[in-house]
Amino acid sequence: MENLPDNVPLYELDMVKDLISAILGRASAQMMMGSFRTAKIFFGITALNQLSGFISNRLEKEERRILLITDDFTEKFASQVIDVLNSIDAESKVWSGVKPEGPLHTIEEAAEVCREFKPTVLVAIGGGSVMDSAKAIMIKYENPEANLYRILGLGGLGLRKKVKFLIAIPTTSGTGSEVTAAAMLTDMGRDPPKKLTLNHGELVPDIAILHTDFVKDMPPFLTMATGLDALAHATGAYVSTWGGPITDALNIAAIKEILKYLPRSYKYGAKDLEAREKMQMATVIAGMGFGNSKVGIDHGLGHSLGKVFNMHHGFCVGLFLPYTVAYTAKISDRWKDLCPVFGVESNRIERKALLTALLQAIKDFIHSIDGAVFVKEVKDPIISKENYMDNIDLLVNYAETDAVDLLVPRWTHKETYRKIFEYAWDGRDIDF
16 A cells, blocks of 8 residues: 555555455354454443552552543643543653543644653543543553554554553543544545544553543433444444444343433433443444444534534434344344333334334434534524535545445445435435
């Protein structure tokens, strides 16, 4: 690949798309998945305290240099973690330069901080942007010459030589980055900026710490949007053809927990710590589920809408979830397993009516927590039909060249994406 442009992700290249298509033509999706990857999970009231024991048992005192990675909002949580690290005489430093969506220039800035401080442990405290940035920072610190456009599960990265452990402490409940190999960054060189996907087994955090202190005060919109992200992860992964017995069980369990506890978490916030705790666990379960299978096309569509119109990732993928289920239903009946989970009675109902009932149940749930299921009803930002249609070519291009497109279970192309985006303007049901 020496002659390929350095600033174009592998998944956008026709030769890679053709290769993946050829492989999938000869092997089932389940046969392609050869391992199950996740983090060690510390949860409950002792979760944070377990961190000190984990580090002290594995690193000598002089090796305990911990870089805490945050954004300007989650920096407030750093002192709580430092208090625990002080108990084992660790040297700690905070870098709070993470920006939303992980612009590439911030990764280089943090890598330079690492070269000066020489941390042996990275602790990411934040939402998806912080945890994903920490994964990329680890790559650039360990290997300054690494090309982030080429991190797609191929070959070995050779990590864990300088950074012995990557610790993730999520402050939202939705992305699942704390247990997955994926990281979403932003290529600011595109106009408008475009999502850049990294995915490699060596990026899975070593430890995920789940404690309600870090999520209890999430505002309602963030609770809703990140919760819809988790729902899209589990549902989209389940209806795809990449699932197997382990991931299927995880995704179904995650959906059940989200349907039960997300409305409570959204409505009551810090007053319902049980719901907060359950949503933390549901996010991790969904993360293990989709992280070891594949997300639905709602993510490619949502990435596109979010970047073009500057909208929250979770809100966008939630909007496209019904379209994912309907589109995939043309090639698979796996969606039928979701009917009882969403409370849809399936006895003696013909297929089309049953699918319609399931899609309505999904939409009703999203509406129940003030999410949207078509673009026309989005209130912030308000998008005019003229503006939306003027940008539809760009939306299609970004979706078609998203990493998600590589492994969609049903063949897609420009006109397919265009029709989905057109239907999503006013909420028409997929009929193709």
